[in-house]
Amino acid sequence: MTTDADGVAIRARGLTRRFGKLVAVDHVDLEVPARRVYGFLGPNGSGKSTTIRMLCGLLTPSEGEIEVLGLRIPAQADELRPHIGYMTQKFSLFEDLSVRENLEFLAAIQGVPKAKTKARVDELIGQYHFGDRQKQLAGTMSGGQKQRLALACAVIHEPELLFLDEPTSAVDPESRRDFWEKLFELADIGTTLLVSTHLMDEAERCHRLAILDRGALVADGTPHELTAQLEGRTFIVETDNPRAAQHALVDTPGVLGVAQVGNTLRVLTGADGATPEMDKALAAAGQKARLAATPPNLEDVFVAATRKGDGDKERAA
Amino acid sequence: MNWRRLWAIVVKELRQMRRDRVTLAMIVGIPVIQLVLFGYAINTNPRDLHAGIVDQANTAGSRALVMDMLATGVVAPVARADTPQELMAMIRQGRISIGIVVPPDFERRRIDGRELAQVLVDGSDTAVQGAAAQLAQVPIDSARPDTRAPMTSTPVGGRISVVSFYNPQRRSAVNIVPGLIGVILTMTMVLFTAIAIVRERERGNMELLIATPLTSSELMVGKVLPYVAIGLVQTSVVLALGMWLFDVPIRGSVLDVYLASGLLILANLTLGLLISTRAQSQFQAMQMMIFVFLPSILLSGFMFPFAGMPRVVQWIAEVLPLTHFLRLIRGVMLRGASLWELWPDGLALLAFIVLMMTAAILRFRKRLD
Numbered sequence: 001m002t003t004d005a006d007g008v009a010i011r012a013r014g015l016t017r018r019f020g021k022l023v024a025v026d027h028v029d030l031e032v033p034a035r036r037v038y039g040f041l042g043p044n045g046s047g048k049s050t051t052i053r054m055l056c057g058l059l060t061p062s063e064g065e066i067e068v069l070g071l072r073i074p075a076q077a078d079e080l081r082p083h084i085g086y087m088t089q090k091f092s093l094f095e096d097l098s099v100r101e102n103l104e105f106l107a108a109i110q111g112v113p114k115a116k117t118k119a120r121v122d123e124l125i126g127q128y129h130f131g132d133r134q135k136q137l138a139g140t141m142s143g144g145q146k147q148r149l150a151l152a153c154a155v156i157h158e159p160e161l162l163f164l165d166e167p168t169s170a171v172d173p174e175s176r177r178d179f180w181e182k183l184f185e186l187a188d189i190g191t192t193l194l195v196s197t198h199l200m201d202e203a204e205r206c207h208r209l210a211i212l213d214r215g216a217l218v219a220d221g222t223p224h225e226l227t228a229q230l231e232g233r234t235f236i237v238e239t240d241n242p243r244a245a246q247h248a249l250v251d252t253p254g255v256l257g258v259a260q261v262g263n264t265l266r267v268l269t270g271a272d273g274a275t276p277e278m279d280k281a282l283a284a285a286g287q288k289a290r291l292a293a294t295p296p297n298l299e300d301v302f303v304a305a306t307r308k309g310d311g312d313k314e315r316a317a
Numbered sequence: 318m319n320w321r322r323l324w325a326i327v328v329k330e331l332r333q334m335r336r337d338r339v340t341l342a343m344i345v346g347i348p349v350i351q352l353v354l355f356g357y358a359i360n361t362n363p364r365d366l367h368a369g370i371v372d373q374a375n376t377a378g379s380r381a382l383v384m385d386m387l388a389t390g391v392v393a394p395v396a397r398a399d400t401p402q403e404l405m406a407m408i409r410q411g412r413i414s415i416g417i418v419v420p421p422d423f424e425r426r427r428i429d430g431r432e433l434a435q436v437l438v439d440g441s442d443t444a445v446q447g448a449a450a451q452l453a454q455v456p457i458d459s460a461r462p463d464t465r466a467p468m469t470s471t472p473v474g475g476r477i478s479v480v481s482f483y484n485p486q487r488r489s490a491v492n493i494v495p496g497l498i499g500v501i502l503t504m505t506m507v508l509f510t511a512i513a514i515v516r517e518r519e520r521g522n523m524e525l526l527i528a529t530p531l532t533s534s535e536l537m538v539g540k541v542l543p544y545v546a547i548g549l550v551q552t553s554v555v556l557a558l559g560m561w562l563f564d565v566p567i568r569g570s571v572l573d574v575y576l577a578s579g580l581l582i583l584a585n586l587t588l589g590l591l592i593s594t595r596a597q598s599q600f601q602a603m604q605m606m607i608f609v610f611l612p613s614i615l616l617s618g619f620m621f622p623f624a625g626m627p628r629v630v631q632w633i634a635e636v637l638p639l640t641h642f643l644r645l646i647r648g649v650m651l652r653g654a655s656l657w658e659l660w661p662d663g664l665a666l667l668a669f670i671v672l673m674m675t676a677a678i679l680r681f682r683k684r685l686d
Binding site: 095 | 522
């Protein structure tokens, strides 16, 4: 099993999934490069989990074509399974088995040869720092430890491709940093990783990233490419009364989003910019405010991508 | 007590109940099933017990006597034989429950006022014993008067002797303990596997498992095997206690007892698996299991005589594994039959197992949709 000559691990065309009337994933086109960490950024309900489940053959798409590691999914899902690891959003290991027992169980299920199992389990216990907890029941561990164990179990058969569905949503920042170190180590040894998240700081770490909103893919590229497109459209507003200034700016033509950050406001404008309009609006509201350009971040990308199409309703969020 | 809060709870419960189809089915279904079964299907006076007849006299009088016994409706003739030995073999094989033997010297006995006939009874079922006693009370004088016999109108009951095999003292423990093995296995085994898959689905384990190369049949068979061992342990406990506390005999081979139990265990486990592939939650699985357990207890012949039930209900009972197991285990333990002699019930269980397992494997999808 290999990736394409051009180094693409996953290809999807027009991927769509409907649940009754609800369109959970709506004609998504994807190309995930091999040996990279590819991020799926989107709020809850944006179709991240559904997309991942379709890509690993757990859900049948309503429409569209998928090719993963050169295999057509879902038709060849059974052939794909030995080559992928899947870490579910909810902790899915056996809480009433110990760390070692969970690893041994998955080694057997994933077809790690019997002779190599002990060495592989020992290796993972070392790498993932479970040396003193091998006999602890998985259910009694902290959120961060559980995620580490889930990752260790997901990679026990050294899969070429790893799907991680919001792996760190229930983990403290410290554990999260360790966790991402592990992900990059895996990418270094040639694993392709597809990680979904709703956290901006995680998305920023990805080599490449797709932004999903209500089932549609609204942007994709490297974090740098994505932020670069917004150059000159983001501002910090310093004012004595941020709430009032926010009110004044929200309905200003050309403003896509206003978010309060402590005592300042962060403003995102449309492609044409809106500096004069903003000055006017602030003056009209009697606000003494200073407007300064600031480098765009992924949150701005996210706001820009998701507000593009849908009018002004949610602007005041 | 705040009435508004109280009412809020009541309304919430009713709303949830309305959306829970299985609970709704239970609310209506359980009373209906119970009422119909107890009122209509269950009849503690058995009728149409399978009977075998040996009429060695074959005179007008003997035929009249047999006709009179059949006219009670308690027995229905299913076999004729030439010797009492043949009848006894049929009883052991479970083909008949009652044998009627009219000796060759029937006419002489009638004149002499001796016993006229014998009723052979399968005592491994207490209900049958009661029915046999009823048969023996057939008024002899109703037999066609024979001109040569001066004493035809002797109104004496008790001129038909009842010979009860296998449990002559009518100790109920002897009947109940073998059946209890079946009831306990039905209760526990179905439940074990019924919740086995649902539990993993609820805990999220299933999503992990189906993303691995694990196949449906590996998962299903792997779920069943450990419980077979547990079921056999349960069987041993009931057997040991039954023998030790109640002197329940094992007249057939112990191996046959375990083979029969093994068949029932597998039948129940595979049935549980099938439930498991359907149920959405552990609670729902338990509810579904009750729908199997209730008819099993009531219709299998464990509590009430199978022979007393209407034909349609008997068909339903034939679908339940416990019905077949009871015939097997009573045959082996109490009548000393071998499993080979009881092959139709063994075959029925085997077919049930294959059917359930296949259905469970086919129903289980390695997909989330």
